[in-house]
Amino acid sequence: MKIYVPGDAAAKALGADDVARAVVTEAAARGVEVTVVRNGSRGMIWLEPLVEVVTEYGRMGFGPMSVADVPALFGDIEAHPKALGLTEELPWMKRQTRLTFARVGVVDPLSLKDYELHHGLKGLRRAIAMEPAAIVQEVTDSGLRGRGGAGFPTGIKWKTVHDAQAPQKYIVCNADEGDSATFADRMLMEGDPFTLIEGMAIAGLAVGATKGYVYTRSEYPDAVSQMQKAIEVARAGGVLGTSVLGSGRAFDMEVRVGAGAYVCGEETSLLNSLEGKRGVVRAKPPLPALEGFMARPTVVNNVISLASVPVIMDRGAAFYKNFGMGRSHGTMALQIAGNVRFGGLFETAFGLSLGEIVDDIGGGTASGRPVKAVQVGGPLGAWFPRELFDTPFTYEDFAAKGGLIGHAGLTIADDTVDMLKMARFAMEFCAIESCGKCTPCRIGAVRGVETLDRIGGGDASGIPLLTDLCETMKSGSLCALGGFTPYPVMSALTHFPDDFTATHKEAAE
Amino acid sequence: MPLDEAAVLSRVNEILAEHNGMEGPLLPILHAIQESFGHVPQAALPVIAQHLTLSRAEVHGVMSFYHDFREQPAGRHVLKLCRAEACQSMGADRMAEHAQRRFGIEWHETTKDGAVTLEPVFCLGLCACAPAAMVDGRLVGRLDEARIDALAEELR
Numbered sequence: 001m002k003i004y005v006p007g008d009a010a011a012k013a014l015g016a017d018d019v020a021r022a023v024v025t026e027a028a029a030r031g032v033e034v035t036v037v038r039n040g041s042r043g044m045i046w047l048e049p050l051v052e053v054v055t056e057y058g059r060m061g062f063g064p065m066s067v068a069d070v071p072a073l074f075g076d077i078e079a080h081p082k083a084l085g086l087t088e089e090l091p092w093m094k095r096q097t098r099l100t101f102a103r104v105g106v107v108d109p110l111s112l113k114d115y116e117l118h119h120g121l122k123g124l125r126r127a128i129a130m131e132p133a134a135i136v137q138e139v140t141d142s143g144l145r146g147r148g149g150a151g152f153p154t155g156i157k158w159k160t161v162h163d164a165q166a167p168q169k170y171i172v173c174n175a176d177e178g179d180s181a182t183f184a185d186r187m188l189m190e191g192d193p194f195t196l197i198e199g200m201a202i203a204g205l206a207v208g209a210t211k212g213y214v215y216t217r218s219e220y221p222d223a224v225s226q227m228q229k230a231i232e233v234a235r236a237g238g239v240l241g242t243s244v245l246g247s248g249r250a251f252d253m254e255v256r257v258g259a260g261a262y263v264c265g266e267e268t269s270l271l272n273s274l275e276g277k278r279g280v281v282r283a284k285p286p287l288p289a290l291e292g293f294m295a296r297p298t299v300v301n302n303v304i305s306l307a308s309v310p311v312i313m314d315r316g317a318a319f320y321k322n323f324g325m326g327r328s329h330g331t332m333a334l335q336i337a338g339n340v341r342f343g344g345l346f347e348t349a350f351g352l353s354l355g356e357i358v359d360d361i362g363g364g365t366a367s368g369r370p371v372k373a374v375q376v377g378g379p380l381g382a383w384f385p386r387e388l389f390d391t392p393f394t395y396e397d398f399a400a401k402g403g404l405i406g407h408a409g410l411t412i413a414d415d416t417v418d419m420l421k422m423a424r425f426a427m428e429f430c431a432i433e434s435c436g437k438c439t440p441c442r443i444g445a446v447r448g449v450e451t452l453d454r455i456g457g458g459d460a461s462g463i464p465l466l467t468d469l470c471e472t473m474k475s476g477s478l479c480a481l482g483g484f485t486p487y488p489v490m491s492a493l494t495h496f497p498d499d500f501t502a503t504h505k506e507a508a509e
Numbered sequence: 510m511p512l513d514e515a516a517v518l519s520r521v522n523e524i525l526a527e528h529n530g531m532e533g534p535l536l537p538i539l540h541a542i543q544e545s546f547g548h549v550p551q552a553a554l555p556v557i558a559q560h561l562t563l564s565r566a567e568v569h570g571v572m573s574f575y576h577d578f579r580e581q582p583a584g585r586h587v588l589k590l591c592r593a594e595a596c597q598s599m600g601a602d603r604m605a606e607h608a609q610r611r612f613g614i615e616w617h618e619t620t621k622d623g624a625v626t627l628e629p630v631f632c633l634g635l636c637a638c639a640p641a642a643m644v645d646g647r648l649v650g651r652l653d654e655a656r657i658d659a660l661a662e663e664l665r
Contacts, residue, residue, distance in 0.1 A: 013635050013650030045637035180593030183634035218540075218577050219633050221646055259536060259575030262631060276535030276561075278574040294532060336637065338598035343637030366599070375594055379631075409636065413598040422594070429631065435574075 001027070003073070004052040004059065006105070007038030008190050009222040010183070015066065016049035022070040023051070030074055040191015042105035043345035044092055052087055053077060061087035092342065095361070097323060099331050100308045101184075101347045104191035110229055112237045115194045121239065123313030127202045128247045135206035136162050139309060141317035143329030148174055148265075148302030149377060149406040149480075151395045154309075157299060160289035161207040164297035169209035171200050172274065172293055172300045175216035175223070176258055176265040179378025181337040181409030185303035187345055189216070189223040192307075193230035194239075197253065199306035201244055202313055203299055204251035212253035213293070214303075215270050218260055227255045262433040266479045267300040269435055280435045281479045302407070304333055325351030328394035336362045338375075338411035355389030358412060369414035373496065375422075377406025379429055380484035382491035383419065402491060404484070419496035424452040426488040430481060441482025444473040448489065455500055463500065466493070514552050520545055521553045525560045535561060535571055539578055548579040584619040584626040586664045588612075589643040590652075592629045595636035599651075604640050605629075607654050611661050625664050 005011075005020040020036055027034035042050060047063035053073060060077060061084040062069070072080045084090060098104075107114040115121065127135050140155025161169060173196065177185040189196060200212045214227055231253060234240045242250045256274055258264050264273045268282035271293050292298025308330065312320045321329045328350035334357060336343050341363035358364070358374055365371055373383040382403035384391065391401050398405045413422075427448035434441045448469055454462040470486035477483040493500055524541045528534040538557060542549050549572055558565045572578045590605050612620050612627060619626040635641035638650030644660060 009633075009648055010635050010638055010650060013633075013641065013648035014638055048638070177634065178632055180632045181595045181636045182632075183636055186634040219630060219643075222648075223634075256533075256536065257540060259540070259577035260630075261575050273536065275533040276571065278571050280574075338595040338636065338639065340637070345637075379594060409595075411595045411598055411636070413594075417598065422597075425594070425597070433631075 001032055001034045002037065002054040003034055004037045004039045004054075006041045006049060007109070007222075008041035008048070008105075008187060009220070010045050010187075011041050011048040011050070012222070014048045014064065018067050019049045019051060019065050019070060022067040023073070026070050026074060032074060037108045039107065040104040040109055041187055041345075042087060042093065043101070043187065043347075044090070044342070045344040046342050047084065050084075050087075058086045058088060061085065061090065092344075092346070092361070096347050097331050097349050098347050099311045099320070099323070100195070100304060101188065101192070101333055101345065102311070103195065104187060107192065109191055109193055109226060110233055112194065112233055112239070115192075119314060120194055120310070121198060121245070123310035124198050124202055124239070124245060127205050127313050128245060128249070132162060132206050132208060135202065135313070138317050139206070139312060142312045142320040143317075143324070143327075144305060144308055144312060144320065145328070145395065146302055147304035147308070147332070147407065149404065151405075154301060154305050157289055157301070158203065158207055160287065161209070161297045161299050164290055166297050168211070168294070168296050169207055170293045170296055170298040171203045171207070171209045171212035171253070171306075172271065172298055173200060173212065173214040173303055173306055174265065174267060174270055174300055175214050175303045176270055177220075177303070177407065178217065178262040178265045179380070179407055179409055181375070181411040182335050182378055182407045183337075183409075184333040184335050184345055184407065185216075186220050186223045188303055188307050189214075189220075190226045193227050194234065195307045195310055196227070196303055197230060197234050197239065199309040200253055201239065201251045202309050203301070203306060205244070205247075205249060207297070207299055209297075209299065210250045210252070212251065213274060214253065214255045215264070215274055216255060216257060218257050224255055224257055231255065261435075262429075263435045263479075263481055266481065269479070270300065271298070278435070280437050281481075283478060304407075323349035325349070325392060325394050326396055328396065332393065332405070332408045334361075334393070335407075335409040336412070337409060339365045339367055339414050340412045341366050350392075350394045352393050353389060354384060354391050354393060355386075357393065357410065358389065362410075362412060365412060365414045367414045367416075369416065371412055372415040372417050373413050373419065373492075375411040375413070375488060376409075377404045377487075378409050379426060380404075380480055380487055381406050381409075382487040383422065383495060384491070385495040387495075402494075403487065419492040419499040420452065420456055423489045423492040424449060424456070426485050427452060430485040434481060438476070438478040438482060440473045440476035441478070441485075444469055444477075444482060445485060448473075448485070452489075460501070463493070517546070517550050517552050518556060521556050525557065535563075535568070536575075539572060539575075543578060547582045551580065584623050586624060586645055587626045587628060588660065588664070589628045589630040589633075591631070591633050591635070591639070591641045593632045593636075595632075596640040599639040601640040604642075604652050604654070604657065608657050611657055622665075
């Protein structure tokens, strides 16, 4: 018998380790031979721990599983109270276009053999047979843009590094996924780490970099250890090292762990941190592509950008580019979170409306109350009211509505949320996490908290001051932390003005 | 109980040697020291500084920039509660108040018996099963008051 019990951090947080142990114990007690595979999560977090049993018809899903539900797995499984049917046939799975996350939840994350059986390494093999400039062109033609939030064309960035002359170049993977409502990087690193390794190796071949770093978070201990193990396996398998898959060209990589500073998700701050300095933002220029890590030409890409490269190299730029809408090509891994009935990761082509994502896919709130607001793109993203739910999920459409898609995390909040409190939290968070280099962010955020407290106390004269302060932070900050904190603040104020009036406060008290 | 300074320095020197040849070794060194001692002893800073040809102020500057590094040891257990937006939408503020009341401490404080230190954390990547917490290295999703009470019993 072969049974899959996710080893993903979210599944573990919901008891997957206990379930896995119970499966082994129960099998032993019954004298049944069982192989337990700790796969990644399929992304249906409300069903975790989602156990799968391999049957002649395919993988049957059961969830959410508890230890008490385990013995029945060894009986008539179709009559199991938690039986969901074939996992692949569940509506949530069937509606997706899984390109980057095709293997996550499916394969044994640390088996290179399993990886290859599921189209792994095909992209890298094709890249090895190509000229570096042709690889860069392929990525450019795919229309892939930075999935970390900025949306800069990945191929253009690679070309700058490719064209730069230097004795050493680097690939740095930004896995400092600190935004609330985002967990795609974590899920990919835990569930299919070889995809990221393959993507980084392809990037190395394309730009002439022989060394790569994955900079991730200390808050992600599972992702850290999984990446480290996968790198060992990839070295032993000849994917990394002095001759990548026997090509005679070198690429190796290692994992570095941050230390709890949110601002290190900003690429220049990340580079400083990687060099062992305070994670202070650098002014640009020089671009990291020319003077990045150790002042050498460096590709800094998000996990999902790099992990999308293998499928692009395997299936071709045109295949990838055909998904999406307008200038937003390919797929995006939506992370639906917060107060939501069906939360999790849903990969789909760009272009679904926000309402479809929240109401149809997410199924509304977990509390059963009406959705009041959705914050898209993490703590620096705007809050969207229901009136804007027709906005298509693309880089351009969200920018046109005063927001951003960021890393595609969505925090859903019900009608009990106090938007003034959320605006205050955004300023407070910016004040705590500011690197201190520029004044609008360092001082502005502190003044923002004070001004919001005044407004909360009934002083409406604070509102124009807050608006003015946000303008200053937006145009005067060095990076997105100070520059984008006005998004959640101003969207809360603009779309939910009632939460900022004295009458509302009195009514609440 | 204060650590024996000679023992600290001997371990610090071992750690420094393990990181020779590494590009940008300071954060990995500080992590390794904290893992060894539960905090970064001040006595280690001048040794690190000299080894990396930095000033002591630079090393202190790096250490104090990052939330993770502690000058003093934490309690026997560290309970981290997520305070970020997704967890807030599922009642993280209420969980924080409950935990603070139950343990009788504020953020960053340790219970009198030295058992538990309470820390805020901004996102554990468990945003679809919020509110989330981390107890030492163990993750907890869909935290509620009953679970906090159970943890209070368990973490002694």
